[in-house]
Amino acid sequence: MLVCAHEFGHSVLKAAGGISLSWGHKGTTGVISQAVKKSTPGYPTSGPIDLMKYYDDKKQKASFSQLVNDSIVSEKDLMRLIWLSRIQWK
Numbered sequence: 001m002l003v004c005a006h007e008f009g010h011s012v013l014k015a016a017g018g019i020s021l022s023w024g025h026k027g028t029t030g031v032i033s034q035a036v037k038k039s040t041p042g043y044p045t046s047g048p049i050d051l052m053k054y055y056d057d058k059k060q061k062a063s064f065s066q067l068v069n070d071s072i073v074s075e076k077d078l079m080r081l082i083w084l085s086r087i088q089w090k
């Protein structure tokens with residue numbers, strides 16, 4: 001389910017911010033190489049894990065249960081999805 005959600009998130013990021021936002025995993029990977037950047041942090045030791053970012057697991061790994069329980073859609077990405085839906089509030 002995490003993989004499906006991540007892949008769906010790519011279509012949201014691409015539509016809202018273009019290929020560099022989407023394929024670049026919000027600045028955490030190279031757009032073409034998909035390799036994590038030197039500046040990409042490891043997984044947080046606790047707290048939310050952004051579904052659409054890559055983390056450098058050589059710096060800090062995450063357990064399977066941490067990935068399942070702590071992965072989130074960021075508020076900004078949720079706003080992007082709502083914006084793309086063109087919902088009109090009255």
Ligand SMILES: [Zn+2]
Pocket residue numbers: 006010025
């Ligand atoms: Zn991806």
